[in-house]
Amino acid sequence: MSVKPWHALYPDEIPTTLDYELKPVHAYLTEASKLYPDKVAVHFMGKEFTYKEMHESSLKMAKYLQDIGIEKDDRVAIMLPNTPASVIAYYGILYAGAIVVQTNPLYTEREIEYQMKDSGAKAIITLDILFPRVSKVFNDTDLEHMIITGIKDFLPFPKKLIYPFIQKKQHGITVKVEHRGHNHLLTEILKIATPDPVEQVLDLEEDLALLQYTGGTTGSPKGVMLTHKNLVANASMCDAWLYKNKKGEGVTLGILPFFHVYGMTTVMITSVMQGDKMVLLPKFDVETALKTIHKQRPTMFPGAPTIYIGILNHPDLHKYDLTSVESCLSGSAPLPIEVQEKFEKLTGGKLVEGYGLTETSPVTHGNFVWDQKRIKGSVGVPWPDTDCKIVSMDTAEAAPQGEIGEIVVKGPQVMKGYWNQPEETAAVLKDGWFHTGDLGYMDEQGFFYVVDRKKDTIIAGGFNIYPREIEEVMYEHPAVQEVVTVGVPDAYRGETVKVFIVLKQGHTASEEELDQFARQHLASYKVPRLYEFRDELPKTAVGKILRRKLVEEEKEKQTNQKLG
Incomplete structure (x- = not known):
């Protein structure tokens, strides 16, 4: 694409x-x-830690890793929530010249074993309460070392003393690990290691910084290979996009987990690049988040729609002052317009939707934070040095303006490929363009819109139905807190539309009421035929609703009905 109309929109x-x-x-x-x-x-x-302390601790981690045999390009897994240890581990691995393998702490033994085997990780850094789970698969992988830390390791007094009792009440276990053999305690490492690792010479365009696993479009999770250049480029773009942020003065709320590439880039890497303070929360709890914002006064708050929705619907919201928040980047799922407007009114700051994928480090598009050129419902425009086009699903050629097709992107943040999967890589990387598998279109100004995942499109009676459009409408109903749309098998229409609804606390709504509401705003073929009310919806750690899990539940339900 030689002409990039969105450049005319840039402030x-x-x-x-x-x-x-x-x-x-x-x-x-x-x-x-x-x-x-x-x-x-x-x-x-x-408890607080200075940049000098975090730097020295990371260097100690790097030296210790090298001393136990970790070499350049070896893979080292991090299986931690957001704690000081997760930052120390991340930068320590990179200082050692090794490759980070981010691992979700919620993974089951089977998922841990798969990822360790696939990545060939030689060491893993994890929590004490996860030690039993990792230990069960340790000998079936290439793992040689386990470094263990605990939440209490970085707590202030007296929380440090109280936490073991809280942990036992919450998790039902107390884990004690000794610093010997292949088990290593982070507290001991920081006492005995010296901050002088051997500096590794890196090829920034070729050498990997990260293996980030993603479900992708098919099959088992794939390791996305992200180089140092990929991550530095994307964080630099984020830094440029947030041009009003003053170096060394910002405070960023770290709710998004660092084991997800979105939190890792927009919070951990960008904050360090800008010299910001990171306020870390090990998990998302609405009340804890509200108290933290009230007391710590963050200026930057990257998040996901479910996080903002949870905050807006907390019954004691009025007790907390959130006006320190100046900018929020929302990703991982579509941001309902109603949520955006309410959150901006609440904080006085700006909440804008962006777009990206694990394979793009992750951000490719964003709405302008402070500029008035924002289109509601759009994911914004491509970031600096990022090219994007819409490819027709029929001809595989560039689609006319306004036509729905596949979103393909090109830029310095696009991955090197999938780990040990050349065929999968070739299927999505073509002439430098990454084929996202997402459907969308570009308007006449150059703003982009994501319609849905190609695989999530519902085809009912020959019509293409895009779940996001239905969800945007349902979110406008005053009783709806969360909604997700799926296609379920239908003998007559092929597929039919079903919505799963979580109602706001203290609100009621019947299926008939929601059906009438939908018919006022949607063409008849798009109106949901089935409604299911739930107390909560299944989500990923970053707060993205697991649409595919609900689809699988529906298929299993129909299979059981046939067998019955």
Whole structure:
């Protein structure tokens, strides 16, 4: 695409192309430790750590990893929630010249075993309460070492003393691990290791910083290979997009998990690049989040729609002051317009939707945060140095403006490929363009809209129905807190539309009422035929509703009915 109409929309403060510094991801922590040595880098449940302390701890981690045999390009897994340990582990692995393998702490033994085998990870850094789970699969993988930490390791007094009792009440177990053999305690590492790892020479365009696993479009999870250049480029784009942020003065709320690439890039890497303070929460709890915002006064709040929805619907919301929030980037799922408007009114800040994928480090598009050129319902425009086009599903050629097709993107943040899967890589990377598998279109100004995943499109009676359109309508109903739309098998129409609804606390709505509401706003063939009310919907750790899990439940239900 030679003409990029969205460039005309850019405010003067955002360049359309950037000069990327040729440095590895961890170089920004080194710089921050020199520029802001005594500034708080991490706040965690009442305890604070300076940039100097985080830098030194990361170097100690790197040296220890090298001492136990971790070499350049070895894979080291991190299976942690957002804690100071997750930051130390991440940068420590990179300083050692190794590759981070982010692993969800909620994974089952089967999922851990698969990811460790597929990545060939030689070490894993995990929580004490997850030690039994990892231990069960340890000998069936290439793992040689396990580094264990606990939430209490970084708590202030007296929380440090109280936490083991809370942990036992919550999880029913108390785990004690000794620092010997292939088991290593992070607290001991930080006492005995020296902060002088052997510096590794890196090829920033080729050497991997991260293996980030994604379900992709088919089959088992795939390891997305992201280089140092990929991650630095995307964080640099984020930095340029947030041009009003003042270096060394921001406070970023770290609710998004760092084991998800969205939280890792927009919170952990970008905060270090900007010299911001990160306020970390190990899990999303609405009341804890509200108290933290009220007390810690974050200016930047990346999140997902379900996080903002949870906050807006908390019964004691009026007790908390959220006006410190200046900017929020929402990703991982479509942002309902109603949620955007209410949250901006509540905080006085800006909440904008963006778009991206694991394979793109992850952000490719965003709405302008402070500029008035924002179109509601749009994911915005491509970020600097990012090209995008819509490819016709019929001809595989560039689609006319306004026509729905597959979104394909190109830019320095696009992955190197899938780990050990050349065929899967070739299927999505063509001439430098990444084929996202998402459907969307571009309007006459250059704003992009995501209609849905190609595989989530519902075909009912020959009509293409896009779940997002239905969800946008249902979110306008005053009683609806969360909604997700799926297609379920139908003998007559092929598929039919079903919605799963979570109602707001204190609100009621019948199926008949919602049906009448939908008919006022949707063409008849798009109106849901089936409604199911639930107390909660299945979600990923980042808050994305698991549509596919609900589809699988429906298929299983229909299979059981046939067998019955």
